Amino acid sequence: MTRPIHVLTIMGTRPEVIKLAPVVGALQDAPWAVSRLVVTGQHRELASTMLETFGLRPDHDLDMMRPNQDQGKLLARMLTRLVPLLRSGSPDLVLAQGDTTTVLASALASYHAGIPFGHVEAGLRSHDLSQPFPEEMNRTLAGRLAALHFAPTPRAVSNLLAEGVTAETIHLTGNPVVDMLRRMVEQSSNCPAPVPGMDGPLLDDVIAGRKTLLLATMHRGENLHGGISQVTAALLELTSKVPSCVVVWPVHPNPAVRRAAARLAGIEGVRLLPPLPYPAFLRLLCLARLVLTDSGGVQEEAVVLGRPVLVLRQVTERPEVLESGLGTVVGTDPTAVVAAALSRLALPDRGVCLSGPTPFGEGIAGRRIADIIRSWWSARCRRSS
Numbered sequence: 001m002t003r004p005i006h007v008l009t010i011m012g013t014r015p016e017v018i019k020l021a022p023v024v025g026a027l028q029d030a031p032w033a034v035s036r037l038v039v040t041g042q043h044r045e046l047a048s049t050m051l052e053t054f055g056l057r058p059d060h061d062l063d064m065m066r067p068n069q070d071q072g073k074l075l076a077r078m079l080t081r082l083v084p085l086l087r088s089g090s091p092d093l094v095l096a097q098g099d100t101t102t103v104l105a106s107a108l109a110s111y112h113a114g115i116p117f118g119h120v121e122a123g124l125r126s127h128d129l130s131q132p133f134p135e136e137m138n139r140t141l142a143g144r145l146a147a148l149h150f151a152p153t154p155r156a157v158s159n160l161l162a163e164g165v166t167a168e169t170i171h172l173t174g175n176p177v178v179d180m181l182r183r184m185v186e187q188s189s190n191c192p193a194p195v196p197g198m199d200g201p202l203l204d205d206v207i208a209g210r211k212t213l214l215l216a217t218m219h220r221g222e223n224l225h226g227g228i229s230q231v232t233a234a235l236l237e238l239t240s241k242v243p244s245c246v247v248v249w250p251v252h253p254n255p256a257v258r259r260a261a262a263r264l265a266g267i268e269g270v271r272l273l274p275p276l277p278y279p280a281f282l283r284l285l286c287l288a289r290l291v292l293t294d295s296g297g298v299q300e301e302a303v304v305l306g307r308p309v310l311v312l313r314q315v316t317e318r319p320e321v322l323e324s325g326l327g328t329v330v331g332t333d334p335t336a337v338v339a340a341a342l343s344r345l346a347l348p349d350r351g352v353c354l355s356g357p358t359p360f361g362e363g364i365a366g367r368r369i370a371d372i373i374r375s376w377w378s379a380r381c382r383r384s385s
């Protein structure tokens with residue numbers, strides 16, 4: 001009989017917690033696995049709120065973030081901590097998700113410690129190393145180092161095959177964001193989550209259709225030097241062109257984002273909110289008539305819920321968003337953003353979708369990834385016995 005596999009999952013930012021929680025949950029439920037959790041602290045506040053929401057307790061908290069720390073320094077400090085941690089803990093598999101510095105550090109540290117690395121949400125490519133920066137590079141390099149690739153879509157599988165990754169190591173799993181999003185929406189169906197910072201009457205107006213909700217989020221590095229200011233100009237124009245609209249923007253804590261968003265503070269028709277708990281954010285997504293975002297995860301979630309989305313970037317590594325017919329890449333030029341928003345708003349709303357297949361899977365990725373890990377581990381144990 002094979003001994004239980006020891007899996008160490010490393011996460012650092014808000015989306016990593018959201019997307020890894022279903023995988024960690026499936027591993028925690030499995031009698032054949034011992035699951036441990038490390039948080040790097042790359043997004044201290046945002047990730048902590050999410051860990052609490054999902055009841056996840058880290059075994060190690062590396063507390064890596066320092067004021068004004070650039071990504072290079074962060075990577076170096078993470079490696080310094082992670083390599084000895086992996087050597088001393090010697091897990092059988094390290095898991096990380098996505099494209100952040102935490103992911104690249106986890107993949108590199110696993111390589112140096114001689115431990116196989118499993119990459120969740122593998123194979124997304126914009127094919128432009130400058131955007132998203134440094135995420136495209138992080139994800140590509142993590143792919144070079146991974147022993148197991150959990151690709152969310154057929155397109156991601158093709159990208160990996162085109163780079164010469166061995167087919168047997170690539171698994172089409174769907175994206176665990178669908179698992180988590182559906183679970184949370186279902187849980188809150190009888191008891192809608194309060195939305196901090198959004199008063200009852202305004203929410204009632206949105207629910208009753210008296211107000212048209214435009215939900216905005218921005219934080220991408222490429223947009224910090226002008227892009228966000230351009231989008232604030234576009235949002236301002238939309239509030240005057242669409243009198244029924246209310247722009248709701250949960251503002252990312254990055255100081256540059258906060259400075260740019262502050263331009264809209266106090267404007268009629270705009271609500272700047274603090275970063276929202278996941279259930280509250282999902283409630284707004286379901287109510288939104290249009291989503292404007294440069295976030296990766298929010299693009300996916302909008303499409304899974306059937307919400308139209310304008311992608312405030314020059315490229316997306318998620319072409320499935322565009323192919324769904326719900327998404328458009330618009331960049332940040334105010335004229336383009338306003339024109340795209342107005343033409344989207346002129347189309348009929350097909351309503352919120354809460355079930356069925358989506359371009360990012362059916363909502364069983366967490367369990368699927370756990371099953372693949374189990375088979376991989378059994379085969380490995382058979383080979384070495």
Ligand code: UDP
Nearest residue numbers: 015018250275276277278281295296297298
């Ligand atoms: N999100 C949230 N509260 C907010 C804004 C976003 O819970 O106020 C969630 C959102 O639903 C998505 C994730 O955070 O699952 C996206 O994170 P972010 O945009 O920071 O990162 P990205 O996906 O671009 O890497």
